[in-house]
Amino acid sequence: MFRGFSGGVHPPENKLTEEFAIAVMPPPKKVYIHFSQHTGKPARSLVEKGDVVKIGERIGEGDGFISASVHASISGKIIAIESCPHPVLGTSLCCVIESTNGAKWKDTIKEKTDYEKKSKEELLQIIKESGIVGLGGAAFPTHVKLSPPSDKPIDTLIVNGCECEPMLTADHRLMLEHPAEIIEGAKIFRKILNAENLIFGIEDNKKDAAEILRKQSVNVKLLKTKYPQGAEKQLIKALLGREVPRGGLPMDVGCVVQNVGTCYAAFQAVKYRKPLIERVVTVTGTAVKKPKNLLIRIGCPVIDVVNFCGGYIRQPKQIIFGGPMMGIAQYSENVPTIKGTSGIMVCKDTVIPEEGPCVRCASCVDVCPMGLMATEIYKFVDNKNFSKAKEYGVLDCIECGCCAYSCPSRIPLVHYLKFGKSEIWRLSKK
Ligand code: SF4
Numbered sequence: 001m002f003r004g005f006s007g008g009v010h011p012p013e014n015k016l017t018e019e020f021a022i023a024v025m026p027p028p029k030k031v032y033i034h035f036s037q038h039t040g041k042p043a044r045s046l047v048e049k050g051d052v053v054k055i056g057e058r059i060g061e062g063d064g065f066i067s068a069s070v071h072a073s074i075s076g077k078i079i080a081i082e083s084c085p086h087p088v089l090g091t092s093l094c095c096v097i098e099s100t101n102g103a104k105w106k107d108t109i110k111e112k113t114d115y116e117k118k119s120k121e122e123l124l125q126i127i128k129e130s131g132i133v134g135l136g137g138a139a140f141p142t143h144v145k146l147s148p149p150s151d152k153p154i155d156t157l158i159v160n161g162c163e164c165e166p167m168l169t170a171d172h173r174l175m176l177e178h179p180a181e182i183i184e185g186a187k188i189f190r191k192i193l194n195a196e197n198l199i200f201g202i203e204d205n206k207k208d209a210a211e212i213l214r215k216q217s218v219n220v221k222l223l224k225t226k227y228p229q230g231a232e233k234q235l236i237k238a239l240l241g242r243e244v245p246r247g248g249l250p251m252d253v254g255c256v257v258q259n260v261g262t263c264y265a266a267f268q269a270v271k272y273r274k275p276l277i278e279r280v281v282t283v284t285g286t287a288v289k290k291p292k293n294l295l296i297r298i299g300c301p302v303i304d305v306v307n308f309c310g311g312y313i314r315q316p317k318q319i320i321f322g323g324p325m326m327g328i329a330q331y332s333e334n335v336p337t338i339k340g341t342s343g344i345m346v347c348k349d350t351v352i353p354e355e356g357p358c359v360r361c362a363s364c365v366d367v368c369p370m371g372l373m374a375t376e377i378y379k380f381v382d383n384k385n386f387s388k389a390k391e392y393g394v395l396d397c398i399e400c401g402c403c404a405y406s407c408p409s410r411i412p413l414v415h416y417l418k419f420g421k422s423e424i425w426r427l428s429k430k
């Protein structure tokens with residue numbers, strides 16, 4: 001029987017690429033590796049212009065408690081360390097590597113290791129050194145998530161295979177094509193956390209993936225296809241009936257949630273000592289000739305990805321990183337993929353509807369999975385009354401976009417809420 005969370009929406013799924021096996025894109029000629037690809041402090045550069053690097057070499061070291069290392073995704077020469085387009089931050093410090101010396105891997109990368117004998121501490125250290133972050137989108141450093149304080153014991157590890165964003169199919173394909181590696185990665189996480197239970201949560205539009213995982217004797221729960229089923233707090237509520245407190249984290253209710261792609265990346269890191277240098281990305285939309293699920297090197301410019309997919313059908317009006325609900329519009333064809341890039345949507349049209357006045361219909365309130373009153377909060381933000389926005393819970397907003405999706409007046413509510421959150425953080429830092 002399905003349990004659920006309150007609120008949420010049912011946008012058209014449009015998962016055009018769900019039948020397409022993961023293809024491998026050859027390494028690009030040039031990559032742009034950002035030092036900030038994760039939640040937290042940017043990595044500290046370990047290299048200089050002119051240095052020659054191999055694939056998998058660490059070029060930036062995690063700096064501080066919440067940070068992650070970054071690695072070269074191709075071998076070659078560092079031709080610049082400079083500010084470049086960034087898919088989330090606008091621009092950011094970046095290491096530009098040009099391929100000059102063929103595909104040379106760092107020699108610490110092994111064919112296999114006897115990782116089963118490693119202690120929890122050793123496994124955690126490998127995951128940290130490999131720059132693994134949450135691949136569901138938030139890119140939170142995985143080693144931090146796997147290190148809850150001792151007064152927060154974890155009894156359940158949830159593996160998130162929901163992929164509730166419309167149009168994206170990368171996680172679905174990964175579950176169909178690499179179930180054993182995902183399960184092994186999840187077992188590594190469970191060992192580190194000392195968690196008794198391991199549950200896979202998958203939406204019921206991916207029954208084939210659930211079936212494949214079940215055949216390998218893991219506990220899989222099918223969940224109703226509803227957006228944002230894959231948001232951590234909603235997933236915990238749907239699977240376990242536990243409510244993460246306001247302002248709290250999953251560890252407050254004994255849980256850690258990891259995405260299927262993160263499990264796969266951790267397995268690669270632990271078994272082969274392969275750092276996070278590539279990931280599966282769904283390339284889709286109305287303006288790209290051959291949509292695909294692609295294994296892409298981190299730092300690959302979006303124009304190279306589109307060209308590998310046959311080019312444009314026609315010049316796109318919009319390129320979005322992520323899915324249609326939470327994705328971010330890009331302003332340059334040269335923007336590179338980062339660790340958190342789950343999808344690239346190339347769209348022939350932009351739909352920028354005209355914003356109308358609020359008609360007090362309360363749709364935004366009905367669909368909010370966090371129980372927030374977006375209609376009130378956006379007005380507080382618009383009037384720069386940030387303390388009132390905070391009082392009404394703006395910091396609990398998970399930026400899922402359900403409110404804006406359901407608003408008949410096409411008010412870009414999420415933009416207001418995101419802005420309100422960033423202003424509150426900025427003012428509190430001051
Ligand atoms: S207010 Fe935030 S959490 Fe609620 S629906 Fe809007 S974006 Fe989602």
Ligand code: SF4
Nearest residue numbers: 358359361362364407
């Ligand atoms: S959905 Fe839009 S129009 Fe309706 S109450 Fe919310 S902000 Fe106002």
